Amino acid sequence: MLKAQINKTDRNNARGMAQMMRVGLYRAVHVKTLRSQKLRMLLTHRQLPPTLPHAGQAGDGRAHKSA
Secondary structure, three states: OOOOOOOOOOOOOOOOHHHHHOOOOOOOOOOOOOOHHHHHHHHHHOHHHHHHHHOEEEEOOOOOOOO
């Protein structure tokens, strides 16, 4: 709708967007907070610390054989 305007000015764009809002072409959306976005980024990019082998296990997780 806005692309079809002949005179593309800020005023005309504002009028066009207002008209689109009135007829329901735009809908409300939820925007997450900056804190929420940062927390999500930390959780998705976290890395687990390397695990140490337990007593009685080799470094690859196999149990040692007793002689």
